[in-house]
Amino acid sequence: MVNGGRRLPPTPAEAEAVEQVRKQVDRLCWTGILLGLAFTMTNVQSFAANGAVAWSLPWLAAWLLDPMVSLVLLAILRAEQVTARYGIRTRGWVRGAKWFTLAATYVMNTWEAYAAGSADMVVLHSVPPLVVFVAAEAVTDLRDKLSEAVRAAFTSAGATGxxxxxxxxxxxxxxxxxxxxxxxxxxxxxxxxxxxxxxxxxxxxxxxxxxxxxxxxxxxxxxxxxxxxxxxxxx
Incomplete structure (x- = not known):
């Protein structure tokens, strides 16, 4: 809100609106990450099954590969959100594990497209893992900055309200x-x-x-x- 060229402190209602935006951004980012990982699941299963007969043990076991990688990635991302909020830097193994799981998902998802030499399939199967990669890097920083904005807005509104x-x-x-x-x-x-x-x-x-x-x-x-x-x- 601006009055005579001078920006006024946020009201409690405006501060709550900032909190709603933070929640929406957080949910949308996580929804995009989960949808991207879900999209890659069938391609990773096909890669791992390697032509195995449907419903055979190798075919069924192939479905475990993508969730195994994805759950590790999600655990790392969730932990990074908390540590980043308090300015705690994680060691190289943590970042290495995140990059490895993202790279593994990308390679397994696009392997058959590269092998077939199909440019359009390469693009199609590259987009979801790359979106996951970009969102994984952005979600932690976004949530941290928006949380700071929420605290600043409520502090200002409460102090001046x-x-x-x-x-x-x-x-x-x-x-x-x-x-x-x-x-x-x-x-x-x-x-x-x-x-x-x-x-x-x-x-x-x-x-x-x-x-x-x-x-x-x-x-x-x-x-x-x-x-x-x-x-x-x-x-």
């Missing part, structure tokens, strides 16, 4: 005693959120409301406070 009387009036009855006084303090809600937080969680107002049961108006400030603590711990 007004705690108006209308917000207080809209807080559900569970936050107030029968006499109109709050039964649960800000610090108590924050303590609950701390206990529920773990390194795989991105702190958002929606998550705060889920784990603490606080009101919508209070959740943005709680998210901002916890995000600031978590960012400080990571640094």
């Amino acid at each position: 007004p705690d108006t009387d209308s917000e207080r009036a809209s807080e559900p009855a569970r936050d107030r005693s029968p006499e109109g006084k709050r039964r649960t303090s800000f610090d108590e809600y924050l303590s609950r959120a701390r206990e529920a937080w773990n390194p795989d969680v991105t702190v958002t107002p929606a998550w705060i409301r889920e784990v603490t049961g606080c009101s919508r108006g209070l959740s943005s400030r709680l998210a901002a406070s916890l995000s600031a603590e978590v960012s400080g711990d990571e640094q």
